[in-house]
Amino acid sequence: MARKIIIDTDPGQDDAVAILLALTSPEVEVLGITAVAGNVPLELTAKNARIVCELAGRPDVKVFAGCDRPLRHTLVTAEHVHGKTGLDGPKLADPVMPLRPEHAVDFIIDTLRAEPTGTVTLCPLGPLTNIATAFEKAPDIVGKVQEIVLMGGAYFQVGNITPAAEFNIYVDPEAADIVFKSGRPITVMPLDVTHKALTTAPRVQAFRDLGSKAGTMVAEWTDFFERFDKEKYGSAGAPLHDPCVIGYLIQPDLFQGRHVNVEIETQSDLTRGMTVADWWGVTDRAKNAMFMGDLDADGFFALLVERIGRL
Numbered sequence: 001m002a003r004k005i006i007i008d009t010d011p012g013q014d015d016a017v018a019i020l021l022a023l024t025s026p027e028v029e030v031l032g033i034t035a036v037a038g039n040v041p042l043e044l045t046a047k048n049a050r051i052v053c054e055l056a057g058r059p060d061v062k063v064f065a066g067c068d069r070p071l072r073h074t075l076v077t078a079e080h081v082h083g084k085t086g087l088d089g090p091k092l093a094d095p096v097m098p099l100r101p102e103h104a105v106d107f108i109i110d111t112l113r114a115e116p117t118g119t120v121t122l123c124p125l126g127p128l129t130n131i132a133t134a135f136e137k138a139p140d141i142v143g144k145v146q147e148i149v150l151m152g153g154a155y156f157q158v159g160n161i162t163p164a165a166e167f168n169i170y171v172d173p174e175a176a177d178i179v180f181k182s183g184r185p186i187t188v189m190p191l192d193v194t195h196k197a198l199t200t201a202p203r204v205q206a207f208r209d210l211g212s213k214a215g216t217m218v219a220e221w222t223d224f225f226e227r228f229d230k231e232k233y234g235s236a237g238a239p240l241h242d243p244c245v246i247g248y249l250i251q252p253d254l255f256q257g258r259h260v261n262v263e264i265e266t267q268s269d270l271t272r273g274m275t276v277a278d279w280w281g282v283t284d285r286a287k288n289a290m291f292m293g294d295l296d297a298d299g300f301f302a303l304l305v306e307r308i309g310r311l
């Protein structure tokens with residue numbers, strides 16, 4: 001039985017690979033894709049989500065535009081990583097498929113109300129603004145969520161947009177605070193695990209060797225956005241953050257983590273958006289998140305290449 005998911009996203013090259021992985025994997029059924037402002041402004045994330053669906057040959061997928069700014073702060077974007085379009089690298093045609101008219105938040109609410117309780121998993125890949133807004137607008141839907149599997153945060157890897165915070169959480173810490181206090185099962189793919197999913201040259205070559213449009217696209221996206229991380233971390237490739245969320249849904253045993261308490265810093269400017277994970281259990285705070293710390297990177301990329309190869 002395929003797992004029903006809603007992907008909430010701010011494409012972003014790594015979001016794009018995550019969406020391709022979901023659309024080509026029978027283990028998940030994408031009920032809809034909701035765009036949020038993050039890597040680039042909402043107009044572009046909503047456009048990019050449709051470009052990726054068309055690349056996957058899936059113009060039927062429902063794509064919605066959501067919140068165009070965080071709950072409290074002004075929007076911080078990441079063109080320095082993803083380029084001006086958010087999908088820099090290959091040349092891409094504008095999408096033909098339309099956006100659905102409903103607001104993304106209303107789609108999330110309506111879907112959770114319509115589907116049986118505990119059968120829909122939310123997969124946020126960007127700032128948590130849409131999710132938090134839906135929970136605030138319709139508190140009755142919170143208990144209906146099966147699980148939230150998100151990319152965001154960091155503990156041992158600390159920050160990538162500030163010394164203390166990871167981008168998705170930093171952009172909208174108030175939204176993250178609402179989600180992490182929701183009481184629903186949360187599985188977190190923080191930088192601690194995504195920094196081990198590096199797009200090394202042989203792995204990028206494996207995508208290119210697929211000889212398909214999708215494989216070449218993934219290789220060109222990776223070539224573009226890894227230049228930032230390789231320079232910053234001196235690493236042998238860029239972390240392929242968001243596909244870890246979908247990879248977990250398909251093959252959870254690729255990942256290892258610890259069920260711990262995670263709370264979000266929302267008061268301090270210095271540490272805004274920090275995910276304070278009680279990894280060593282030094283407090284008696286309630287454990288609210290499965291915080292991933294390790295993955296079988298070769299197994300993860302083997303899965304990715306095999307699935308992208310199906311497109």
Ligand code: RIB
Pocket residue numbers: 010012013014015038039125126127151160166167168241242
């Ligand atoms: O910090 C990495 C996260 O921020 C990823 O989701 C990337 O797409 C950006 O949204």
Ligand code: CA
Pocket residue numbers: 009010011012014015039125126242
């Ligand atoms: Ca993202």
